[in-house]
Amino acid sequence: MSRVVLSDLVAGIEPSPTEETSSLANTLKRQGVDVISFAQGEPDFDTPNYIKKAAIEAINEGFTKYTDVGGIIDLKETVVEKLKRQNNLEYDISEVIIGNGGKQLLYEAFATLCNPGDEVLIPTPCYVSYADQIRLTGARAVFVPTTEKNEFIPRLEDVQKLWNPKVKVFVINSPCNPTGAVFPQKETKRIMDFLIENETFIITDEVYEYLLYNGAKHISPAALDPRYKPWCVVVNSLSKTYAMTGWRIGYAAGPKEIINGMNSLQGHLSGNVNSIAQKAAVEALSGPQDDIARMVEEYAKRKEYMVNRINAIEGLSCIEPKGAFYVFAKVKDLFGRTYEGKKLESDKDIANFFLKAAHVAVVPGIAFAYEGYVRFVFAKSLEVIKEGLDRIERAIISELE
Numbered sequence: 001m002s003r004v005v006l007s008d009l010v011a012g013i014e015p016s017p018t019e020e021t022s023s024l025a026n027t028l029k030r031q032g033v034d035v036i037s038f039a040q041g042e043p044d045f046d047t048p049n050y051i052k053k054a055a056i057e058a059i060n061e062g063f064t065k066y067t068d069v070g071g072i073i074d075l076k077e078t079v080v081e082k083l084k085r086q087n088n089l090e091y092d093i094s095e096v097i098i099g100n101g102g103k104q105l106l107y108e109a110f111a112t113l114c115n116p117g118d119e120v121l122i123p124t125p126c127y128v129s130y131a132d133q134i135r136l137t138g139a140r141a142v143f144v145p146t147t148e149k150n151e152f153i154p155r156l157e158d159v160q161k162l163w164n165p166k167v168k169v170f171v172i173n174s175p176c177n178p179t180g181a182v183f184p185q186k187e188t189k190r191i192m193d194f195l196i197e198n199e200t201f202i203i204t205d206e207v208y209e210y211l212l213y214n215g216a217k218h219i220s221p222a223a224l225d226p227r228y229k230p231w232c233v234v235v236n237s238l239s240k241t242y243a244m245t246g247w248r249i250g251y252a253a254g255p256k257e258i259i260n261g262m263n264s265l266q267g268h269l270s271g272n273v274n275s276i277a278q279k280a281a282v283e284a285l286s287g288p289q290d291d292i293a294r295m296v297e298e299y300a301k302r303k304e305y306m307v308n309r310i311n312a313i314e315g316l317s318c319i320e321p322k323g324a325f326y327v328f329a330k331v332k333d334l335f336g337r338t339y340e341g342k343k344l345e346s347d348k349d350i351a352n353f354f355l356k357a358a359h360v361a362v363v364p365g366i367a368f369a370y371e372g373y374v375r376f377v378f379a380k381s382l383e384v385i386k387e388g389l390d391r392i393e394r395a396i397i398s399e400l401e
Contacts, residue, residue, distance in 0.1 A: 009136065017128050017367030021351070025361035036388040037361040038376040041177060041326065043243040045298075047280075048291040051242060054283035058276045067272040070263040071098025071251070075278050078285045079251045086209075087220045089229065091253045097262050098273050098281075102207045102237035102250040105262070107133045108269075109203050109233045109252065110169065112261035114139035118168040123154040125328060125370035127177050127205065128363075139168070143369050148319060148330065152179040156190040163194075169201045172221050175208040178368045178375040179328045180321020182216045185224065192221055192228050201258075202232045207250070208324040210241045210292050213300050216322040230255055240325075241292060242284045247277045299325050302378040302385055309389045310376070314396055325379040328365070332372040338401040347374055358395035360388045 021039040028035045058064075070076075076093040083089040099105035106129070114120065116138030122130050124143045131141040142162055146152045159170070170191075174183040195202055202221060209218045222232035237250030252262065272278075306327050307320045315334040318327050331350045336343060339353050347364040351374055354360045365373035378385060 012135065013132050018363050021361050021363050024355070028355075028359070033359055035355070035359045035361060036380075036384055036391065038378075038380065038388060039361040039363050041240075041377055041379070042245045043240060043295065043325075043379050044381065045243040045291075045295050047243050047247070048284075050287050051244070051280045051284045054287075055276050055280040058279035063275050063279055065275060067275050067278060069267040069272050070259075071096070071273060072275075072278050072282075075251075075282050075285075078282050079253070082285045083234070083253055087234075088223045089220060089234070089253070092256075095256050095259050096251060096253045097259050097266070098278060099250050099252065099262075099266060100270055100273050101239060101248045102205065102235050103129055104266070104270065105235050105237075105250050105252040106130070106203065106205065107136070108262040108265050109235065109254075109258070110134050110139070111137045111265055112258055113169055113201055113203075113233075115168075117166065119164070119166045120169040120171065121159060121162055121167055121200075122171045122369075123152075123158075123173075125152060125176070125178050125365065125368035125373070126171070127173055128367050130171060131369065142167070145370075146181075151319060151322075152176065152181040152328070153183060153187060154191065155187065156194060159191055159194065163198060163200070167198075167200055169203055170195050171203050171205065173205040174221075175211060175216075175218065175321075175323025177208065177324055178326045178363070178365075180324045180326050182212065182218065182322040183221075185219055188221055189224050192224060196227060196231050200231070202228070204232055204234050206234060207237045207240055209236065211296060211299060211325055212323045213296075213303060214320075214322060218323070233258055238281055238284050243291075243295070244277075244280075244284065247274070247280060249273055249277045249281050299378065302380070302382055303327070305382060306376060306378045306385055306389070309386075313389065313393045316392075325377060327376045327378060328368075328370075328373050329376060330373050331365075334396070334400070335372075339399055344400075347371055350374060353399075354392055354395065357399045358388075358391040360391050 025035045025037040076096045079096050114137040118139040119142050120134045134141040204221050222229045233254035235252045239245040310316050310318045318329040351364040362374040
């Protein structure tokens with residue numbers, strides 16, 4: 001066929017690096033290779049039973065039809081109650097939308113706010129989908145670099161250098177994927193003050209809000225000052241907190257005009273979220289929260305082990321994350337080493353080396369717009385973490401020249 005099949009828009013989309021790495025690892029597993037994957041950011045716990053029970057009851061009661069595009073009323077009311085109780089944010093149900101996970105809601109927020117030519121400031125390292133989602137709107141992602149020295153937290157001075165009248169949106173992801181950074185209240189307020197003074201909207205991605213360690217605290221940026229809330233779209237999901245990644249359900253809250261725009265867009269993209277998952281989400285948000293504490297306690301043990309073990313391996317180092325379930329490890333000290341006659345010159349080379357020589361899958365830092373690092377996931381059993389890191393150490397010692 002001589003005619004071009006794919007549109008320029010779709011042809012320019014990069015595959016999700018985390019999904020791409022996980023897919024490759026799964027392909028090797030199907031071929032009989034014993035691969036340990038630290039790539040996919042997914043809890044290894046099952047969805048709590050009380051949530052599954054609510055879904056089964058919904059099925060048995062015949063709650064299997066279309067719902068309102070933006071979500072059922074009782075779930076919206078539950079979200080409103082949660083935001084008030086947990087985040088000190090007051091919203092009306094008309095200011096809340098239920099979506100197919102946080103990822104869809106992020107895209108809808110970008111598409112609702114951005115015109116072609118607008119710019120969106122994103123601190124890096126950052127979630128892999130932000131830049132492509134922004135590009136799909138015709139806007140441009142502009143990266144705000146951070147440093148490990150500053151625990152991957154953006155400084156006001158860094159934001160000011162890149163801000164210009166084209167900037168429509170700033171993204172805050174705290175706790176952060178991939179670094180586990182938790183934005184401190186003081187610096188966040190300084191940045192927020194600057195942004196609203198310059199009439200810049202803020203999308204806050206808070207999907208890891210409950211996954212916190214060593215006394216770290218999450219405060220939604222929208223709740224730090226009454227002036228901030230009208231400029232914020234708060235995005236959250238149930239995937240990480242309640243081990244519900246496959247259920248595909250999230251929520252967003254913000255100014256009514258923006259939420260209405262997102263609702264209109266969603267009506268032409270997917271329609272309503274799975275009706276059964278919505279009923280399960282009501283129970284997740286309003287039911288007992290004991291399972292969260294148990295999961296976080298287990299994650300904390302794994303984090304401690306992974307951080308200490310990585311820092312004991314030649315050529316690897318990392319700082320301790322304060323949230324989420326990722327360790328962002330520096331691998332630059334392995335650059336210049338040789339594997340099978342080829343010099344390792346990038347974090348992607350290192351990730352490929354880990355997969356080939358150690359049968360361990362990680363995501364290279366370039367996927368998060370930050371080179372010289374790789375991301376490990378500690379949402380795995382301690383036994384799996386130990387074996388995976390032992391394999392990497394053995395491969396570095398025995399395979400690299």
